[in-house]
Amino acid sequence: MTTPTPQADDVLVRVRGLSFGYGSRVIYDGIDVDIPRGKVTAIMGPSGTGKTTLLRLIGGQWQPGAGTVAFDGTDVHQLKRRELYTLRKRMGMLFQNGALLTDLNVFDNVAYPLREHTKLPESIIRDLVLMKLQAVGLRGARDLWVSQLSGGMARRVALARALALDPEMVMYDEPFAGQDPITMGVLMRLIRTLNDALGLTSIVVSHDIQEVLSIADQAYVIANGKIAAHGTPAELRAHASPWVQQFLSGADDGPVSFHAKAPDYLADLMGAAK
Amino acid sequence: MTAAVEIIASFLAGLGRAQFFLLNILGGVPAALARPRLVIQQLYMVGALSLIIIVISGSFIGMVLALQGYRTLVRFGAEDSLGVLVTLSIIRELGPVVTALLFAGRAGSALAAEIGLMKATDQLSAMEMMATDPIKRVIAPRFVAGVIAVPLLTAIFCVMAIGIAGGHAIGVDLLGVDAGSYWSQIRSSTEIADIQQMLIKAGVFGFTVSWIAVYQGYHAAPTSEGVSRATTSTVVVSSLAILALDFVLTAFMFR
Numbered sequence: 055m056t057t058p059t060p061q062a063d064d065v066l067v068r069v070r071g072l073s074f075g076y077g078s079r080v081i082y083d084g085i086d087v088d089i090p091r092g093k094v095t096a097i098m099g100p101s102g103t104g105k106t107t108l109l110r111l112i113g114g115q116w117q118p119g120a121g122t123v124a125f126d127g128t129d130v131h132q133l134k135r136r137e138l139y140t141l142r143k144r145m146g147m148l149f150q151n152g153a154l155l156t157d158l159n160v161f162d163n164v165a166y167p168l169r170e171h172t173k174l175p176e177s178i179i180r181d182l183v184l185m186k187l188q189a190v191g192l193r194g195a196r197d198l199w200v201s202q203l204s205g206g207m208a209r210r211v212a213l214a215r216a217l218a219l220d221p222e223m224v225m226y227d228e229p230f231a232g233q234d235p236i237t238m239g240v241l242m243r244l245i246r247t248l249n250d251a252l253g254l255t256s257i258v259v260s261h262d263i264q265e266v267l268s269i270a271d272q273a274y275v276i277a278n279g280k281i282a283a284h285g286t287p288a289e290l291r292a293h294a295s296p297w298v299q300q301f302l303s304g305a306d307d308g309p310v311s312f313h314a315k316a317p318d319y320l321a322d323l324m325g326a327a328k
Numbered sequence: 329m330t331a332a333v334e335i336i337a338s339f340l341a342g343l344g345r346a347q348f349f350l351l352n353i354l355g356g357v358p359a360a361l362a363r364p365r366l367v368i369q370q371l372y373m374v375g376a377l378s379l380i381i382i383v384i385s386g387s388f389i390g391m392v393l394a395l396q397g398y399r400t401l402v403r404f405g406a407e408d409s410l411g412v413l414v415t416l417s418i419i420r421e422l423g424p425v426v427t428a429l430l431f432a433g434r435a436g437s438a439l440a441a442e443i444g445l446m447k448a449t450d451q452l453s454a455m456e457m458m459a460t461d462p463i464k465r466v467i468a469p470r471f472v473a474g475v476i477a478v479p480l481l482t483a484i485f486c487v488m489a490i491g492i493a494g495g496h497a498i499g500v501d502l503l504g505v506d507a508g509s510y511w512s513q514i515r516s517s518t519e520i521a522d523i524q525q526m527l528i529k530a531g532v533f534g535f536t537v538s539w540i541a542v543y544q545g546y547h548a549a550p551t552s553e554g555v556s557r558a559t560t561s562t563v564v565v566s567s568l569a570i571l572a573l574d575f576v577l578t579a580f581m582f583r
Contacts, residue, residue: 113457139459147457153450167458170465215458 066091066223066255067112072121074107081107083279084121089223094249094256096270098263100301100310103276105259106150109225112257113147114138126222143171146216146224150231152208154200160187160211161196167218186214190244206237213244223255224248230262238262242269263302267291275301346543353542356461356468366469367476374435374470375477379484381434382427383493386485389422390414390494398503407503411510412517414495419518419526423486425574428533431478432566436541439470440562443545444555452546467546471538478534479527486526490514525581532573537566 067089074082081104089095097105110116112123114130123130125141133141154163164183168174174182187193190210195203203211209229216224226245230238246269249256260266267273267287275283275290275298283290283298291302300308316322360367397413443466446452452462488494499505541562548558 110453115453115456139461142457142459145457147454149450149454151449153454155451155454156446156449167460170458170460212454219458 064090066126067257068122068124069108069112070122070124072111072123073119074104074111074116075119080279082118082121085276085279085281087274087281089255089257090272091255092249092253093271094246094258094269096266096273097257097259097276098261098266098273098301099276099282101261103278105261105276106227108276109147109227109257109259112225113142113145143167143219144222146219146221148209148212148216148224148226148229150228151205152200152203152212154203154208154212154215156200158200159196160192160198160200160203163200163211164215164218167215171219182218183214186217187211189217189248190214191240204237206233206240209233209241210244213248217248217252220252221254223257226256226258226260228260229258230260230265238265245269263304267302277301345547346539349543349546350539352463353468353471353539356464357472359461359464360468360472363469366465367472370469370473371477374431374439374473375480378431378434378477378481381430382481382485383488385426385430386423386488387493387497389426390418390489390496391498393417393422393489394495394498394503398499398505407499407505408509409513410499410503410505411490411495411514414499415490415514415518416522418486418489418495419522421574421578423489424482424526424529424533425570427482427485427530428478428537428570429567431474431481431534432537432541432563432570435474435477436537436562436566437559439474439538439541440545440548440558441555443467443470443542444548444550444558447546447548448550448552448555467542471542474538474541475531475534478537479530482526482530525577528581529574529577532577533570536569536573540566540569 065088067087069085069087069089071084071086072082073080073084087097087108097108099105107116111118112125112130114123114133117131125145128141130138130141154160155166158166161183164186165179168179168182172179184193184196187196190213192207192210192214195207195211200208200211213224229241229245233241242265245256245258248254258266258270267290270287272286273284273290274281277297282301283293283295285293290298293299293302297309299305300310306312393414394410397410398407401407401410401413443452446462446466452466455462455465490496496507496510500507500510544558544562544565548554
């Protein structure tokens with residue numbers, strides 16, 4: 055990899071030679087990724103390239119076939135279960151659909167990690183929850199049930215919940231997928247401002263290219279199990295590879311052909327290409 | 329031939345996974361008991377909400393037994409023994425078995441579907457990422473609640489079938505069996521061992537059905553087909569397991 059390696063202290067998550075696959079299907083074939091501290095890093099790629107898989111590997115939910123993931127110098131996959139759980143308190147994750155607990159209301163969802171992991175009195179938990187909900191603009195929705203929330207609201211509540219334990223890093227899985235422009239704008243602004251205000255490190259997995267590039271400090275483009283491109287948004291936009299250009303601009307034809315591989319059209323129609 | 333071997337191998341592998349999963353659940357039981365609120369909540373969901381179906385089924389089965397039993401007994405002038413017939417059939421067999429079958433259909437399927445959907449909507453993953461163990465928070469309380477609920481429901485089923493609405497209503501109130509002999513015959517021929525065996529059966533069935541239901545839900549494919557398959561196999565596997573275990577238990581108990 056030609057990735058310029060930043061100073062050791064600047065990198066919160068260091069992925070080295072990571073390989074992963076389901077059965078015979080290869081998802082990652084020895085990739086290197088550095089997630090710098092305090093920055094918003096975008097992970098982009100076509101559908102089905104396993105962007106979400108990367109988050110699950112970083113979170114230690116899945117085991118890689120080869121390679122290492124180090125979070126703040128600790129190899130995530132060498133940890134015992136208890137140590138892994140301790141480490142996960144330093145990470146927050148926002149799942150694609152929010153993954154709120156459907157048997158709890160908004161307030162209790164955000165309070166859940168606090169109640170599970172701290173012995174704080176209920177009055178302090180209340181204050182903390184209201185502060186987190188205020189940060190995502192949903193203090194007024196505290197008594198709603200999960201089924202009453204719109205998709206965008208569910209994601210914001212899930213974000214408040216992910217922030218409840220004041221993690222160092224938040225991972226966003228497709229935060230913009232299927233959202234209307236206003237919600238998208240709200241979520242974009244939230245990701246950026248929370249990252250800067252709370253001194254977080256953010257990883258945003260998305261294929262909403264323009265949105266995610268507008269808030270990211272640096273981005274990785276993953277395709278076919280490899281890192282296809284890496285750099286700041288400006289560097290990516292000026293990238294030499296025609297594939298990257300097609301991916302960023304969304305052109306329907308290019309290195310990725312519009313048509314599936316097929317015999318010559320005319321010959322096919324004339325019945326000669328049997 | 330190889331297909332048969334594969335089927336057997338995958339069956340054994342599934343059995344092994346289920347046992348390993350059971351060990352995990354049992355490891356989570358103390359944590360679940362430490363938070364009784366979760367267990368009580370689940371006890372309400374699987375137990376209290378199953379009451380209506382248990383009460384109604386118990387009554388009808390008691391009534392049918394009384395009708396059928398009376399027809400036969402009256403031919404020998406032995407209709408005073410109707411209470412014994414109803415009671416022993418209910419306590420020894422029908423009570424635990426039918427309650428467990430109904431529990432599998434009403435509560436087991438709901439448990440599997442709920443857990444399967446929680447998995448499909450990433451709620452279980454989210455718990456793991458929040459460093460809380462879903463086995464302790466979700467699975468163990470539901471399992472414990474099922475194990476507690478089935479013996480209680482079985483007792484209610486038996487009371488309904490024998491006394492309140494079933495055998496008593498038909499035998500005594502409708503067909504005119506003497507109430508005194510109905511009850512005294514029951515008292516003289518039912519032993520405490522019968523009730524113990526009923527509770528043992530009910531406990532074993534509750535354990536098995538809850539285990540199967542949480543296993544199916546937790547290992548469901550995270551799609552709508554996966555959840556529906558988990559629900560179906562919960563009911564099918566539980567029913568077969570109940571009937572087979574009932575045979576084994578009965579064979580041991582009435583040697």
